[in-house]
Amino acid sequence: MRHIFFLSFLFLILFGCKKANAINDEAYAIQSVQMPAKAENVAYDKKPSPNDAPPPKVDEKIEQKIIKEATLKFETDNLENSFSQIQKAALTSKARIINDSEGKDFATVFRNLTIKVPSQNFDRFISDISKGVSYFEVKTISAEDVTEQYIDLTSRLKTKKKLEERYLEILKKANKVSEILEIEEQISAIREEIESKEGQLKYLESRVSESTVTIEFYKTIPEKEGVKISYGSKLATAIKSGFFSLSDLLISLLSVWPFVILFFVFAYFIRKRLKRRKKE
Template identity: 85%
Template sequence: MRQLFFLSIFLLVLFGCKKAEAISEEAYAIQTVQMPAKAENVAYDKKADPSSPQPPPPPRIDQQIEQKIIKEATLKFETDNLESSFSQIQKAVSASKARIINDSEGKDFATVFRNLTIKVPSQNFDRFINDVSKGVSYFEVKNISAEDVTEQYIDLTSRLKTKKKLEERYLEILKKANKVSEILEIEEQISTIREEIEAKEGQLKYLESRVSESTVTIEFYKTIPEKEGVKISYGSKLWNAVKSGFYTLSDLLISLLSAWPFVILFVVLAYFIRKRFKRRKKE
């Protein structure tokens, strides 16, 4: 009995060692096999394991559209010296790389004035207004406006691209056309589209020119001082009235002398008319 007991224990130990050895060999084989890394598995593992590092998000592309602003200004102020104010404006024009496109001056019953229309690069608009405003105590008129035409600019650009693509399609169709009637019809369509493209391009250029250059209108004037402190006597007023009447009479005589052919013709006509009336009375 004792021998059978030791024999059974020996067999159990022997089978246990073989099983442990088989398990260790299987574990070693599993560890040495590398599974192919697939994108799907990686994604799945990363979702399953929140502690794993996440890949950087794709760069976000922001399409920033540059604003299209039309700036305009109207300025009016009084000055003691027109030439000095004009010289200051000229310096501001030169510093801001602007240009004077209109310059007019005049005089009314109480003031001497000067009007300027100036085109200023939009990026120098604020600097120009500040330079002109130096030394001005107050403005009678100071109106500055800014109109956002970005939407209009985008709309024109989009329509222009669409028309150009349509023109390209018609040109491709024209290459494949065989009949004269088809060719003429397609050419007519291309001509119409070309006119629309040129019109859109003209509108776009005009809009760009207004955006790139701001318009500034400046009016500055000087008040004419009234003559005071000189009192005229009554006799002087009468003498001035006599002289004024004499000058008026002289002007009238000169006017009559300049019209002497008409005077002679009138005299001749009056003479013949009078002579004819005398003959009728005698008869």
């Protein structure tokens, strides 16, 4: 009798443990899908099981993501030769020129280039265009590690895609129009976030895959040799300058002729009055 009672008690304990595990698995499966407030009564026939639990995280080795950029400025004796050298280096490194501009100021003739270089050929390209350059006025090379940002974006994108898949499964089970509309609204919002994350990830990958190199090279314009001026030429220049100054003065006086006339009339009457007083 005691044996039968002990076996019955052991059976009840094992049955209770299995039931508790089943309840915990079900709670985990439900929490893994956050349903909309008005869609809680959507039919969901799939029975929760331990297989529904998300797979364990695997530590994926992600290649280090580095954004490289460079800014170079140097003087050259021949702009065309320097440009040909840069073109040759670009061809060797499979780079492409995306911006080319040139100009002239008071003392130099210059040319500016913006070049996109595959990151794996970045060092080789810089080395090739540095050949023959005596010194760089500006040489700035930067390397920004964006691996953490890349991993974060990738992880968030995967999470959003999984969430979208879960809402799509819920949508298949929805019966009411109000539930369908609300779930579709949730899916639309998630889709916008997915597209935004994909755009950011694509932009980041493009900056990592291609480095940007900005190059400015210029040639100094030689100053013209000054012409020696003789004493006679200086004297003639001074006479011309005085003549022009006198002309400017006469033009200025003509522009104020009414005031000049009034001045002479006023002076005439004052002089006449003074003569009368002396006679008296």
